Amino acid sequence: MTLIPVAYLSSYLLSMLGNSIAGIALPLIVLGVTGSAMGAGWVAAATAVPAVVAGLVMGVVIDRINRRTSSIVTDAVSAASVAALPLVDLVSGLSLGWFILFGIIGSLGDVPGLTARDALLAAVVRHGGITAERLLGMRESLGAIALLLGPAAAGTLMVLLDGSTVLWLTAATSMAAALLTLLIPHEVGTITPSEEAEATTGASSGWAQLRAGWRALFRSPFLVSTTVLSLVAVVALAGYQGLVLPVHVTLVGRPGLLGFVLSALAGGMLVGGAIYVVVGSRGRRRTWFLATMLGTTVGFAALAALPSGGLLLAGAFVLGLSSGLFGALLGVLMVERIPEQMRGRIMGTQNAMLTAAAPVGIVAAAALTEYVSLDVAAAVLAGAWLVGLGVGVFARALRNLEPASERGTDEETAVVSGA
Template sequence: MHGKSTTIRFLTSNALSLLGNSVAGVVLPLVLLARTGDALAAGTLALICAVPQMLAGLMGGALLDRLNRRSISIVSDFISALGIALLPVVDMVWGLNFGWFVALGLLSAVGDIPGMTARDALLPAVCERDGVNLQQFLGAAQSLDCIVTIVGPALAALLIGFGGDVNALWVTAALSCAAAIVTVTIPRSVGAVPPRVAADGACDAETAPAKRRTALQRVAAAARASLVDGCRVLFKDDAVLRASTLLTFGIVMVMGSFQGLVLPVHFTETGHPELLGYVLSAMAAGMLAGSLGYAALAPRARKRTWYLISLAGMAASVALMGMLPAFPALIAGAVVLGMAAGPASALLGFFAYDRIPNAHRGSALGTQNALMLVAAPVAVFATSIVVKSAGTSIAALVLVGAWMLVTVAALCAKSMRNLDEAVRSPSGAGEAARETSGAAAQSPAE
């Protein structure tokens, strides 16, 4: 392997998987609403799937510290494709109902969540193999993600227009399969677990006594050990990592509720639900611009400067959008929000990859993804109660107030005041990348 071939393949696989998820994110709610006729079904489905998704994330994290991470990514994408492909099959044979959505949604989660964590765990190793600066690569990867986020809804609309909502899911499944096939071309050594993890286990639940347990007991023990180990890495050992993780949770909960509930309800109430897509596309376009700017200028500016500018821009734009102004003002606020959120997302991701040791990356990232998968639907459900009891405008203002509290906490966090001194290594991959490099040297490449 020469040049930047591994990073290119990784980006291609990640983009295909994300494009499939982006199309599904538009198509699935429409299919669910058309088949059930219940506007609350999507929120209910999210709550029902939250705990199983969390368990899938924890188990995926445990496996990623034991098995080859590239292999898990491949298997996860194929499982995700199967879960999506079965939806049109079931619709043709028996007809979809809410129960089928729950069952197949859980099957897809078994693939989606570990697959997402596997790609997160692979990223630093991919950068190390090709000698790519991690900080700049995160900015470039996020820029590509933004492009996919813009293209996805448009592709979904095109597919629905030509073939109908359910048939569009065939393309989603095909994209997941394509992502798995591209990942197959990445050298197996990139996904190798560090030798010391294979020897003593980052969250070892399979000691000699454990081998005599039932399969269910071993699964429960592995999930529990992964959660304990992941929480220790994320929240106990490293103040910078703890602060950045909590800020990520704040972004996911507040922004997820605003985009996933308040804005859709607002546009539905005003009789223009189609405008939601334009606002979300404007936000994605703004994030693309912000991410590209960060990728180009990241090494030239202090991380603390990026941090402050991003927080200020996000606070101002959320305050504007929270007033639910006229459509042009909402578009402007969405663009600014995206531009400010782009550098913040890349910067927080950088600190996670830089500071989580490779030996614990699976459990830590699996725990983070699993907890966010529970936090997001809980926040949306809480927001829905405010919408129902006090109205959409009040709910929007409550979210603005919540975001201001998150911003103040982020600005006052002592651990985030000297961000440029918090980097563990000049390469940006830290101890984690050095461990990955050592593991790759001892594992044969394909």
């Protein structure tokens, strides 16, 4: 493997690890400073909307400037916003307002940063001497490793270090991710749109280019189908992970089981990504896709039954395994089917929607649990996934997932390009 994919994957791992640690440590620090559980809720609510808006509009910027530069800048913004908190704590002490202010600033780098890395994938494949299947499989596995290590690292650091000091280390991971991205040659991130693209979008305003990206997304049956599928999966998984499972293990008197369930989920994702690295390029993609649909259905069904012990762990592992395979396969398809000049806008819109989908799943599960019952909440989330299963199995746009050379014509690219 050459330097380019190594730098890309290392940067991705550090960025994800920093986010994973901050996701655990920051709410605890807010709680310690404010003494109010609602404080953490206000911080989360205040940062969610800017993150979604930034994801929607920053895609235009990512499509206009070097993707490597975009990734570096967004990581630096995230690092600076996190590092500012312990600095303020040293100077004057923290309050809820400081958490909200720097949370909003940091959110402006989160979704755009994810989008910039996604948009850079195709160039890493071209210049890095690596197949898309191998790159995406490794990326899924590294993301799972970050999910496994992050909570444990956060818990350990919170014990060893005082208060906001932990955030120096999370800021350091984001800055290290930015520095590693510097190892990728500048020309890898250069955007060279086709003459047709320059004629149609090059001189347009930012708003016009943003609308062009939205039209390309919503007029493509393939992109609409995969986006709906991803949204349903995120809503269901967030509902289980963020509310149903914590409430369930508390009610059965085994709160410590939640950590093992989440570890089983991340472990499954790690194995799924590793499998795709080794054998993802073999066999028909439609077969791989249907296998992930079946595995995800089995996993959600197991969680919906609200078992305890081994069955719950097995269901989480199967769900994670299928998610790892699905994420890698979907990433390969995005690399192939989204035109270079529109990657920022299309992927930015998708990432913004997925960011908003997670709290929707948690709020829906909370409302159902509060006003109906936990069993109903679990069943409704599983039922929501059945909508995604129907899209995956029956959507015409998802019947042929092979490369363009095997499909004969690349109709999806023509649709996305606006032809």
